[in-house]
Amino acid sequence: MSESAIRIHQVHKQFGVNVVLDDVSLDIPRGQTLALLGRNGAGKTTLIRMLLGLLKPDSGTMQVDGCDPTRDAIELRRRVGYLAEDQTMYGWMTPIELCHFLAPFYPSWNQSLADDYLERFHIPRHQRIEQLSKGQNVKLGLTLALAHEPNVVILDDPALGLDTIARKEFNRDLIEHLQAAGRTVLFSSHLLDEVEAVADAVAILDGGRIIRQSATETLRSEVKRIVLSSTGISEVSPPAGLLDVLQLDGQFIVTVDGAADFVEHLTELGIEHEVVDLCLDEIFEAFVIGRTHAWPQAGTPVVV
Amino acid sequence: MDFVLQSLLWKEWRERRGTFFVCLAWILCGVVYVLLYESASGCRTPVSRYGAVCLIYSLCMSVFLAMRVSLSEVTDQTISFSRTLPVSLSRVAAVRLGMAIFALIVPILLGALVLLVFLASGLLEQVPARSEQFRSGSEIVAIPGVNQVLRASLSAGGAVSLLMKVACISISQTTALFLVLCLLGARRRNEVHVGFLGAVVAFVWFILLSVRGMFPAHSFPILHDYVGILFPQSLVMFSSYSAGGVSWNDLDLADRVWLPLFLNLFLQCGLAVWFTRRYGTQNAVPSVRKWHFWKVPPLFSLVSIPFSRPVFSLMWINLRQSVPLALAGLILAGIMVMMETLGSHPNANNHWELVKYNLPGSMWVLGMLWATVVGSGVVASELAPGLGHFWMSRPIPIRRWFWFKYLIGLLAVLFVLDGTTIAVSWNSLFLPPEEKMNYGAELLSWSYIACYPALHAMMYSLTVLGVCWWKKPVRGAVMPLAVFLIGSLVMESIPSITEFDPFFVYDNLHHAEREGEFDLSRSHFPVVFGTVCVITLLTAYLASRKVQRLEV
Numbered sequence: 001m002s003e004s005a006i007r008i009h010q011v012h013k014q015f016g017v018n019v020v021l022d023d024v025s026l027d028i029p030r031g032q033t034l035a036l037l038g039r040n041g042a043g044k045t046t047l048i049r050m051l052l053g054l055l056k057p058d059s060g061t062m063q064v065d066g067c068d069p070t071r072d073a074i075e076l077r078r079r080v081g082y083l084a085e086d087q088t089m090y091g092w093m094t095p096i097e098l099c100h101f102l103a104p105f106y107p108s109w110n111q112s113l114a115d116d117y118l119e120r121f122h123i124p125r126h127q128r129i130e131q132l133s134k135g136q137n138v139k140l141g142l143t144l145a146l147a148h149e150p151n152v153v154i155l156d157d158p159a160l161g162l163d164t165i166a167r168k169e170f171n172r173d174l175i176e177h178l179q180a181a182g183r184t185v186l187f188s189s190h191l192l193d194e195v196e197a198v199a200d201a202v203a204i205l206d207g208g209r210i211i212r213q214s215a216t217e218t219l220r221s222e223v224k225r226i227v228l229s230s231t232g233i234s235e236v237s238p239p240a241g242l243l244d245v246l247q248l249d250g251q252f253i254v255t256v257d258g259a260a261d262f263v264e265h266l267t268e269l270g271i272e273h274e275v276v277d278l279c280l281d282e283i284f285e286a287f288v289i290g291r292t293h294a295w296p297q298a299g300t301p302v303v304v
Numbered sequence: 305m306d307f308v309l310q311s312l313l314w315k316e317w318r319e320r321r322g323t324f325f326v327c328l329a330w331i332l333c334g335v336v337y338v339l340l341y342e343s344a345s346g347c348r349t350p351v352s353r354y355g356a357v358c359l360i361y362s363l364c365m366s367v368f369l370a371m372r373v374s375l376s377e378v379t380d381q382t383i384s385f386s387r388t389l390p391v392s393l394s395r396v397a398a399v400r401l402g403m404a405i406f407a408l409i410v411p412i413l414l415g416a417l418v419l420l421v422f423l424a425s426g427l428l429e430q431v432p433a434r435s436e437q438f439r440s441g442s443e444i445v446a447i448p449g450v451n452q453v454l455r456a457s458l459s460a461g462g463a464v465s466l467l468m469k470v471a472c473i474s475i476s477q478t479t480a481l482f483l484v485l486c487l488l489g490a491r492r493r494n495e496v497h498v499g500f501l502g503a504v505v506a507f508v509w510f511i512l513l514s515v516r517g518m519f520p521a522h523s524f525p526i527l528h529d530y531v532g533i534l535f536p537q538s539l540v541m542f543s544s545y546s547a548g549g550v551s552w553n554d555l556d557l558a559d560r561v562w563l564p565l566f567l568n569l570f571l572q573c574g575l576a577v578w579f580t581r582r583y584g585t586q587n588a589v590p591s592v593r594k595w596h597f598w599k600v601p602p603l604f605s606l607v608s609i610p611f612s613r614p615v616f617s618l619m620w621i622n623l624r625q626s627v628p629l630a631l632a633g634l635i636l637a638g639i640m641v642m643m644e645t646l647g648s649h650p651n652a653n654n655h656w657e658l659v660k661y662n663l664p665g666s667m668w669v670l671g672m673l674w675a676t677v678v679g680s681g682v683v684a685s686e687l688a689p690g691l692g693h694f695w696m697s698r699p700i701p702i703r704r705w706f707w708f709k710y711l712i713g714l715l716a717v718l719f720v721l722d723g724t725t726i727a728v729s730w731n732s733l734f735l736p737p738e739e740k741m742n743y744g745a746e747l748l749s750w751s752y753i754a755c756y757p758a759l760h761a762m763m764y765s766l767t768v769l770g771v772c773w774w775k776k777p778v779r780g781a782v783m784p785l786a787v788f789l790i791g792s793l794v795m796e797s798i799p800s801i802t803e804f805d806p807f808f809v810y811d812n813l814h815h816a817e818r819e820g821e822f823d824l825s826r827s828h829f830p831v832v833f834g835t836v837c838v839i840t841l842l843t844a845y846l847a848s849r850k851v852q853r854l855e856v
Binding site for chain 1: 602604605606608609610611612613614615617620621624639688690691693694696698699700701
């Protein structure tokens with residue numbers, strides 16, 4: 001069995017002329033919770049659907065918990081817990097009926113665990129699903145995704161459409177029941193402030209490519225915002241890893257990936273500067289909508 | 305005309321023009337069929353034939369258009385945008401309604417105009433409607449070798465006048481059905497629900513065609529004359545005849561046509577105003593649960609136990625889905641038969657037996673319709689993005705999922721609809737011929753058992769294919785019905801292949817059976833119903849192939 005719970009290697013997918021995933025590679029070690037970040041249409045859901053064997057890649061290979069989704073899709077779905085965004089379930093069933101219905105499809109289904117989740121999540125067992133609230137529906141989906149004790153759980157923006165409190169509650173449940181059990185979790189979301197509390201690592205998907213994958217803390221320590229004066233910035237060349245440049249009230253605010261080297265360089269040159277820590281939301285923003293053309297010495301290629 | 309109205313009309317025309325051309329094509333094909341059939345057969349019943357074409361057209365297109373008019377903005381999620389426009393929703397609804405009515409009735413008018421030219425020029429002839437003087441439609445056509453009195457043709461003016469009356473009744477009943485369905489649609493949140501509800505209402509509407517006959521003129525003169533105000537379709541009733549490979553309809557026109565139609569117009573205006581006020585007022589998500597008290601509590605949930613094998617899970621869910629749907633059809637057929645029995649035999653003391661024995665008389669046609677409802681109902685919701693994704697992400701091979709669904713749905717159709725019908729009226733098979741006459745003409749026969757379950761299975765299978773193909777439940781259900789009915793009409797209009805029409809085969813078998821000769825090797829039964837079985841299997845296979853494409 002491979003050390004990575006999920007391994008994606010040079011996967012390419014296009015629909016017609018529209019390239020959705022371009023040479024995507026990603027490794028998620030066992031026990032890690034990785035947040036897959038991206039804007040709408042970045043290819044997150046396509047990648048997740050491929051991991052479940054619902055779509056076939058044009059090229060590249062994938063392994064999820066030792067299974068190849070293109071060849072062993074059914075076996076893979078037995079092993080993986082999956083919760084889709086806005087997943088619909090049979091409105092006429094009750095949660096307990098749905099659990100009993102799904103139980104025989106999963107050899108490792110643990111009914112007492114399912115009962116336990118229903119109770120902990122305060123889901124009424126004998127109420128029709130159509131009468132459950134949106135939050136209860138998502139938690140029921142989570143119950144179904146976890147009741148067969150999967151090693152790998154894939155969550156595709158599950159908190160979409162929930163209000164702020166319900167999202168926080170959901171994330172709290174997620175931390176309690178997933179991370180504590182040491183499962184590997186691939187968690188797609190664009191609600192970054194909430195991802196920050198949950199994810200061990202993040203991967204940023206933009207324009208069909210993974211543009212950054214790193215442990216959350218590493219990313220926060222490597223990507224910084226540096227405030228420079230207009231005279232100070234004109235004395236240095238744009239650093240490698242420059243993500244964003246913003247001119248404001250005679251000052252330049254630059255965001256740099258690998259800021260430590262740049263800060264050291266500024267200190268060596270005696271240029272006055274201020275370093276600001278960023279939250280995940282700001283880091284993500286710099287990666288996907290950052291612009292570097294405002295640098296006074298524009299023209300030097302920027303390598304990200 | 306103000307600019308707002310112009311804009312609204314433009315938008316509605318863009319949305320409805322496709323439907324309008326489909327309606328126009330349908331009616332013009334119908335007119336061509338009438339012209340060709342009448343020219344070839346010389347039945348002299350183009351008006352009644354055109355009326356029958358319009359009736360089938362109105363039942364199908366009213367349901368479809370009502371779905372779109374009342375809920376397409378909800379389906380497409382544009383209703384919230386429309387609400388923000390500086391124009392009242394009532395006005396938007398009025399324009400939607402107006403354009404849809406235009407799309408529905410203009411083709412009927414154009415078709416009538418084409419026919420009018422042929423009648424006025426004398427190229428086609430029309431016999432008078434049924435009356436005291438002409439009591440039987442069999443006197444319309446001279447059957448070779450049989451000496452019969454012919455019903456003389458009307459003058460050109462008389463034929464045109466009759467055509468105008470039938471066309472106006474067709475238009476009136478089409479818009480009335482459409483408005484009733486729109487109003488029902490305005491209270492629903494899902495187009496599919498309107499489609500299923502529409503299918504039931506359209507069927508009841510069709511049954512009510514003979515409501516005037518339930519109130520004989522001598523017993524209920526006022527009801528007989530004015531029931532058309534509520535049910536304009538009853539102002540003209542059709543009686544079908546066939547002989548010598550030719551079939552025709554006789555018209556039974558109400559004595560009073562214009563006054564009931566005029567009064568019905570007021571009712572329709574009321575329905576239209578009601579609709580414009582109700583349009584867009586239903587929330588997308590149910591908020592108030594005041595009607596939930598009548599729902600049956602989830603009793604099965606209290607006794608639910610985990611299934612030991614996937615097979616039992618699949619059987620359970622498919623039985624829970626298909627059997628209630630099929631049962632609804634059986635109940636509807638039972639109600640129809642009860643209504644008919646009470647209407648035609650009000651003083652009989654064996655009502656239960658009459659209902660049991662006459663059930664096949666309703667079930668053969670309702671089974672055709674309801675097989676499509678079951679076929680669409682069991683497959684459509686699970687191919688929709690939400691539930692479809694739920695299924696696709698489960699460890700269930702899609703082939704197995706499909707075949708369980710298909711076979712259990714098919715068994716529900718055959719056992720609940722046909723099986724129950726055959727079981728409850730089984731005794732009528734063994735009644736002496738003279739006693740059978742007391743119960744009516746449409747009793748259970750061996751011919752029925754041999755023919756109609758196979759036809760119902762074929763309709764079910766065609767619908768499953770349609771739904772898997774288009775992933776649209778109503779289109780998937782309506783298309784097989786339309787194809788089958790049009791195919792039957794085409795077969796009927798070409799003399800050399802008429803005898804291969806399944807209905808014709810059944811009629812011949814049934815006729816022979818009544819004369820004591822039941823032989824399934826005759827009347828092309830092996831060829832025709834062998835083909836029906838092949839179509840059933842082939843469509844099921846194609847549907848499974850189509851569904852498998854959803855999987856990698």
